[in-house]
Amino acid sequence: MELTGAEIVVQSLIEEGVEHLFGYPGGAVLHIYDAIHRQDKLQHILVRHEQGATHAADGYARSTGKPGVVLVTSGPGATNAVTGIATAYMDSIPMVVLTGQVPKPLIGNDAFQEVDSVGITRPVVKHNFLIENVEDIATTIKKAFYVATTGRPGPVVVDIPKDITAAKAVFSYPREIKMRSYNPTVKGHPGQIKKALDIILSAKRPMIYTGGGVILSNASEALTEFARTLGAPITNTLMGLGAYPASDKQFVGMLGMHGTYEANMAMHNCDVLIAIGARFDDRVTGNLEKFCPDARIVHVDVDPASISKNVKVDVPIVGDVKQVMDGLNKLLAADKRHLEAGAMESWWQQIEEWRAQDCLKYDRDSDTIKPQYVVEQLHEATKGDAFVASDVGQHQMFAAQFYGFDKPRRWINSGGLGTMGFGLPAAMGVQVAFPDETVACITGEGSIQMCIQELATCLQYGLPVKIINLNNGYLGMVRQWQEFFYDKRYANSVMDVHPDFVALAEAYGHVGIRIDKPEDVRKALDDAVGKYKDRLVFLDFVIDREENVYPMIPAGAGLNEMILV
């Protein structure tokens, strides 16, 4: 049967199993919007800014593991989406972004709302396409989903000129797609896996360091089995939190710039480092010259380009983390060898000494609300089982340090790009996917204002996100660096002029509560998840203005050179 290009777009998405689409209409996508209007399988969520659409689709993808889908118009629609696309790219999040384009005959003419979307997005996508014929729409969308979700996932942009969405073609959606130029390696090399196990079992001070790749590959269970069988300490990166239960004894906390003392010291002193689905980011390694000086390194990653990019490794294994971990577990279970008990005992003794430093301690008797306390209380009020989206800054670090994620896909944050404004729309996307779960957005008065317009979207679709605004009247992380490294010259980091958030939340039709005493924190949180379960609640916590995030590795220092409280 012949369909219009617009109908083909919509049918292709339905064929892909897409249920939710985040977007914003405009001239170039009017045909597609009309086709959406004339069906009921695909629900469209109308955001209030295209950046919100991309972050929402991103949060949806991170929490479900399914690709997030976005539809925006040409020109400013596409450029507004770029920040969200780049955010997803840096964290390897599967996403398909459909952008409208001016009609083909007008391309290159500086037409109204024309921008070279393929050119602009090229450096921040896994791949992108400009569709030139109506006959190519279905295949291209198939390819887009295939590329976005396989190998190392990432966003794919599909640019669709308006005239093509009006033209007609016979619709048939390909069952399978093969691309000669794209064949990601998913199966790890058996020889390498065996070699890795030999090194691992020879360790006297082993350390497991895992990242977002474990979560993307749904390999948490396999990882947990591996770590438990081995009995080695394990740390997660900011992107990898939840891959291994934070409440487990073997977990030594997050590593890196604001990681725990025990995690960073164990990294620095280990003799075998097992890196899994992590990419040795600069926020993790600190000074590369001083990184893990005594360690032989095993590295599992689906992206060959991540191997030996920053740190030279001894045994690389290219493959999907889940598949490699399954292989490793099988070998390990059949192997009669195990880690040397005496060596492990003294290694753990050493780690417990580091742990006894209690590097995350803070003043619990303070008269002002401590941000750490709010996060701890949120953990209790939600029984540690909420989805927690965060923005970027001090509050993000407090959330990462203090929430204690026991499950994967519960911690939703912009790790690579560090995008302020990510939190609220991302939380919104999570809530769309999980309407009955508690979804919190931990944010600050700086970040929340970057995408606050999405409060209206939340009202329209009944998304009861709990906003935890850690309000200190400063761009806290900027202020902290200025305190440490710029002699307390707080250049443009003071943000004590901001709206009355309670009134603002109410103006948007939500519940707003201001909390300025520690003793009121818990009740407000309990109300947010209890009494106001079905409402969006904006909790404006007036917190200690100059609390700092500790521990901290200053720029240029090694992991063993932390600033403690």
Add this chain to the structure above:
Amino acid sequence: MKHIISILLENESGALSRVAGLFSARAYNIESLTVAPTDDETLSRMTLVTSGTEEIVEQIMKQLNKLVDVVKLIDLTESGHIERELMLAKVQATGNARSEVKRLADIFRGSIIDVTDTTYTIEMTGKGDKLNAFLTALSSITIYEVVRSGAIGICRGEKSLSL
């Protein structure tokens, strides 16, 4: 060290800019870059000359391989290969220079492909070194214009870059 990387890529609009964009975004060197369709009309072949430490060149190869439009690639400098570059040089050809240029072009096995009363245009192919040596030999002559194609290359023997 100099590396010559040969790439087979999908003959699609934008493929070239993906490669060029990768080099600028990651601050890799490009000494020269040439691209043209092959006998298979769905494929283009690009030859890229770059330089860097072993680690950087390894990253370049991996990052190129990651581009969805890249079908296959090879670092020609890793094994026996033949390298050629085409150069056109327009030089002053008056007085003594007229015979001197002709003589030098013969020595370097170039050919004079355009002649006026005052100029010669010489066509020459060879490795980059040879073309450089020819230009050095012309140092006493006024050179008006030099056009170089950038290197192309192919593996020696039976080894080949094909699908």
